[in-house]
Amino acid sequence: MKLRILLVALAAAGGATAVVAGVLAASDLAGSWQHAARYTARFAFLVFVVVYGASAWHRLAPSAASRFAMRNRRSLGLAFATAHSVHLAALIAFLRARNEVPDVLTLVVGGGAFVTMYVLAATSTDAAVRRLGPSRWKKLHRFGVHYLWFVFAFTYLGRLAEDAVFFAPFAALAVGVFALRLVARRSRGEARPPVVVGAG
Ligand code: HEM
Secondary structure, eight states: OHHHHHHHHHHHHHHHHHHHHHHHTOSSHHHHHHHHHHHHHHHHHHHHHHHHHHHHHHHHSOOHHHHHHHHTHHHHHHHHHHHHHHHHHHHHHHHHHHTOOOOHHHHHHHHHHHHHHHHHHHTOSHHHHHHHOHHHHHHHHHHHHHHHHHHHHHHHHHHTTTOHHHHHHHHHHHHHHHHHHHHHHHTBTBOOOOOOTTOO
16 A cells, blocks of 8 residues: 555656646746646656556566566556646646647547546456456456557657657557567466466
8 A cells, every 4th residue: 555655656746747847848838838748648658658568568578577567557557547647737737828629539539538547547446346346347447558558659659740750769669568468468378477466
């Protein structure tokens, strides 16, 4: 429990640092919040990659670090939800500064992703696993993380057209972690290192 609080606090601190860096990066209000929205999404993405890739990483290259990520996946998921909530706050500030409303597609897909993220966060407990049943719980969480991955991947692949060199590492990370999951899936059936299910 203490570790969960620590990870969430670290994520909040990282998100806050991203906001400060963003606000300092531009001289006008809208520009400041636009940078804050960018930097907070980048920070949250890095946390997300660990959550999304933890199982595959542990299956393919087990180590103390991968075991930590695997055991504490739920806590890291909550840390991601915390960090990405800061993105939500920054983008609301940006939209207010611009007096803009996002287009319907962004509202539906991006808004849906936030709703999904909060559903995952709210069901990251042993009690929720028991209530939903392990199979439904797994399906819900698998759907949720893939949906969030899709929004990150779609955003970063789309931004390659804007600045290919800068956004290539982000796009590669998004595609790479998906590929890692595919490879790990294929290797299923081989011996897997022991993992404490339901911890974190
Ligand atoms: C209604 C929902 C959302 C809105 C209105 C929104 C808005 C924004 C804005 C204004 C930016 C800065 C864009 C710029 O550089 O000019 C941004 C960046 C970004 N957002 Fe969101 N966002 C939403 C949801 C999400 C979700 C759910 C995700 C991921 C799961 C996400 C991931 C990103 C990423 C990856 C960036 C690019 C950061 C970068 O430049 O590295 N956004 N978003």
